[in-house]
Amino acid sequence: MLPVTTSIPAEQESGSPYVKNAWHGSPARYQARLETVSPTAREWNTTEHNTVVDKWGHMICQTTWREATVITRYHLTLPPPCPGRLRSRFRKWTTAYFTSTITLWDNAYLYLSGASQCTFLCMELHLDTMQFVSRLSLYGHPPHVLTRFIKAAITNGTENHHNLVFDVLLRRRCVIYNDMNGIDGSYSSIKMVYELRRQPFRGIYITIQLLQTYLIRMPIWALLSLxxxxxxxxxxxVFKTFITNYARVWSDIGPIAARVGPSEKWPDYRAIPDTPGIKSIWLEPTPQLLIGDVARWAEEADVRPTRIPGYWYDKEGTDTPVGAPPEAGEKVILYLHGGCFIAQSAHPDNMMGHCLREVLRHSPAKRGFAVEHRLVGLAPYTNPFPAALLDNLAGYHYLVDIVGYAPDNIIFLGDSAGGAHVLALARYIVDNITELSTLMRLPQTPPSNSMILLSPWCDLGTSHETPGSSALTFTFDFLPDLRSGLMRAARLGYAHAFPPGAAETNPYISPASRHPDCHASFKGFPRTFIDVGGAERFRDMGYTLADKMRKDLGAENVVFREGTDAVHCYIHSPLETEEAAKMLKAVEAFLE
Known part of the structure; x- marks a missing residue:
C-alpha cells in the first residue's frame, strides 16, 4: 500500500491548497485552487494530520491541510431506478471524500487495496454552479439527478451531510483540476463496455444489428460506393469502400463489439493451445530486470512479471528447431502484435501472424519470435501498463540470454498498438542500459539494431485530436472514433494505473505526444522504419513521431513512408496488396 501525502509548499501557505501526487513526481501538473473560502468553510479549516482509510480499514493517504475544508468520507452508491445488481457491483468500486461546505474533494490520488478496487478521483465540485455536472455523462441517470441530490444537501444544511448518498458512477481515473473552477482532462469510462455480453441480451442485440446491417446499412453503403x-x-x-464500412461496424474494436464483446476468442497468455505444427515455448518471468521508474510503476499498478507463451515463426522454406542457437551473424525478428491493446494474439494461427510472416519474407532474418503479452482487460480494468512491457522484456531476455542472439541482430517489429509496445521496450533498454548490462548479455551502450513500426499508435493522449487532424477527420478508416467505445476504453485501460494526464505526458505511453510537458527523447534508439496509411486515423501521429526521432537520431537513421490512400495497418488487408508490396520492398531496402 502506497500512501499519498498532500501538503502545501511554504510559498503557498497563505494561498490555495496545493495538491501533489507524490508517486508521479510532477506536482506542477496536478494542483487545485480554492479561490474563495466562505466564512462557514473557514470554520472547518484544520492543520491536523488526517489518516484516511477505505471501507476495508486500509490506510489510503495522510493529509495536511492549512487552507482547506474538513474531509468527510462517503461511499457512492446507486439509488433506484438502477437494478440492485448494478448497485452492488459498483459499490465496491467507488469511494469518494466530501466536504460539508463549498467543495467536493478527493485528496490527491487515492490508492485502494487491490487492483479491482482502485479508484482515482481528483475533482472539485462547486456547489453553487454545478459546473462539473454539465461536463459528465452519467450512466443511467442524467446530470440533473445529481444536481438535485446536491441542492437538497445544501438545503438541508451541513448538519445532515453525513447521510448524503450521491448518484455518481465514477470508476478508476476521472479528471484533473484546471485553474478555472472546472474540470479538464480525460475522465473514466463512465458508460460501461461489454454491458450486453451476457445472454439473452447479447443474442438479441446482435440479431437487431444484423437486421439493421443487411436491410439498412448495406444498401446505403452500396449506393454511396457506386x-x-x-x-x-x-x-x-467500390468493393474496398464497401468492405471498409462493414469492418468499421463489425470489427472486434467496433461499436457492436463494444456492447457485446469480441466475436471470436483468441489464445492469450494463460495457456498454449495444443495446435499441431506450432512452435511454442513458455517464457519465465524476469523480476530481476525490473529497475527504475518502470519497477516503481509496476508496484503501484500491482502488476507483476508472469509466465507467458512465446511463438517461433520460420521463414518460408526453413525449419529451425525451437530455441536453436543462432548462426554467426544471424538476425531474428522480435514481433509485438497489435490489437488496440485489448485484442488479438501472437499465435501463428491468429490474423496478426500475417504481419510477421510477410516481413520475414522480405528480411535477412531466418526466424521470428512473437511474445504473447498480456492484453488490457476492460470490465473491470486489468493488466495496465507496464504489464505488457514486463512480458515483452521477458521475450527480449529469452532471445539474448537463453537463445544467444546478439542484441544488434534483433529486429523489433510492431504494428498499431504493437508499435507502442516496441517503442516502450526500446525506451526501457535505452533508459536503463547501464544497469541492464550488468543483468543481461548487453553492451554498456544501446544496441545498434533496427526497428519497424507499422501504423504505430504512439499517442494515447489527445494532442493529435485537433480540428482538421487525421484522428478526427479520417472517419472513412475502419478504425472507429478514438474518443468513444473500445478505442477510448483501451486508452483509459492501458494507462489507468497512472494519474490523470499521464497519457499526455508519459513518454512510455505517448512518445509522439505534442503536449508541451511531454519530453520524449529518442537518443540511443535503434534506426527506425515508420509506415502509416495515407487514409488512417493514426497518420498524423506517425508524422510527429518521425519528426521527433529525426531530431534525435538524424534523418539518415529514420525512414518514413506513407501508403497512398491506405487504411490503418494495411499489411493485414487483402484489399491493399499492391500498396503492401511497395511497403515490404521499402522494408527490405531498409534492412539491407
Whole structure:
C-alpha cells in the first residue's frame, strides 16, 4: 500500500491548497485552487494530520491541510431506478471524500487495496454552479439527478451531510483540476463496455444489428460506393469502400463489439493451445530486470512479471528447431502484435501472424519470435501498463540470454498498438542500459539494431485530436472514433494505473505526444522504419513521431513512408496488396 501525502509548499501557505501526487513526481501538473473560502468553510479549516482509510480499514493517504475544508468520507452508491445488481457491483468500486461546505474533494490520488478496487478521483465540485455536472455523462441517470441530490444537501444544511448518498458512477481515473473552477482532462469510462455480453441480451442485440446491417446499412453503403465522387478517396474501388464500412461496424474494436464483446476468442497468455505444427515455448518471468521508474510503476499498478507463451515463426522454406542457437551473424525478428491493446494474439494461427510472416519474407532474418503479452482487460480494468512491457522484456531476455542472439541482430517489429509496445521496450533498454548490462548479455551502450513500426499508435493522449487532424477527420478508416467505445476504453485501460494526464505526458505511453510537458527523447534508439496509411486515423501521429526521432537520431537513421490512400495497418488487408508490396520492398531496402 502506497500512501499519498498532500501538503502545501511554504510559498503557498497563505494561498490555495496545493495538491501533489507524490508517486508521479510532477506536482506542477496536478494542483487545485480554492479561490474563495466562505466564512462557514473557514470554520472547518484544520492543520491536523488526517489518516484516511477505505471501507476495508486500509490506510489510503495522510493529509495536511492549512487552507482547506474538513474531509468527510462517503461511499457512492446507486439509488433506484438502477437494478440492485448494478448497485452492488459498483459499490465496491467507488469511494469518494466530501466536504460539508463549498467543495467536493478527493485528496490527491487515492490508492485502494487491490487492483479491482482502485479508484482515482481528483475533482472539485462547486456547489453553487454545478459546473462539473454539465461536463459528465452519467450512466443511467442524467446530470440533473445529481444536481438535485446536491441542492437538497445544501438545503438541508451541513448538519445532515453525513447521510448524503450521491448518484455518481465514477470508476478508476476521472479528471484533473484546471485553474478555472472546472474540470479538464480525460475522465473514466463512465458508460460501461461489454454491458450486453451476457445472454439473452447479447443474442438479441446482435440479431437487431444484423437486421439493421443487411436491410439498412448495406444498401446505403452500396449506393454511396457506386459514384466515384462519393468514395472517401478517388483511388478506392467500390468493393474496398464497401468492405471498409462493414469492418468499421463489425470489427472486434467496433461499436457492436463494444456492447457485446469480441466475436471470436483468441489464445492469450494463460495457456498454449495444443495446435499441431506450432512452435511454442513458455517464457519465465524476469523480476530481476525490473529497475527504475518502470519497477516503481509496476508496484503501484500491482502488476507483476508472469509466465507467458512465446511463438517461433520460420521463414518460408526453413525449419529451425525451437530455441536453436543462432548462426554467426544471424538476425531474428522480435514481433509485438497489435490489437488496440485489448485484442488479438501472437499465435501463428491468429490474423496478426500475417504481419510477421510477410516481413520475414522480405528480411535477412531466418526466424521470428512473437511474445504473447498480456492484453488490457476492460470490465473491470486489468493488466495496465507496464504489464505488457514486463512480458515483452521477458521475450527480449529469452532471445539474448537463453537463445544467444546478439542484441544488434534483433529486429523489433510492431504494428498499431504493437508499435507502442516496441517503442516502450526500446525506451526501457535505452533508459536503463547501464544497469541492464550488468543483468543481461548487453553492451554498456544501446544496441545498434533496427526497428519497424507499422501504423504505430504512439499517442494515447489527445494532442493529435485537433480540428482538421487525421484522428478526427479520417472517419472513412475502419478504425472507429478514438474518443468513444473500445478505442477510448483501451486508452483509459492501458494507462489507468497512472494519474490523470499521464497519457499526455508519459513518454512510455505517448512518445509522439505534442503536449508541451511531454519530453520524449529518442537518443540511443535503434534506426527506425515508420509506415502509416495515407487514409488512417493514426497518420498524423506517425508524422510527429518521425519528426521527433529525426531530431534525435538524424534523418539518415529514420525512414518514413506513407501508403497512398491506405487504411490503418494495411499489411493485414487483402484489399491493399499492391500498396503492401511497395511497403515490404521499402522494408527490405531498409534492412539491407
Amino acid at each position: 459514384p466515384k465522387f462519393l468514395r472517401p478517396r478517388p483511388s478506392w474501388s
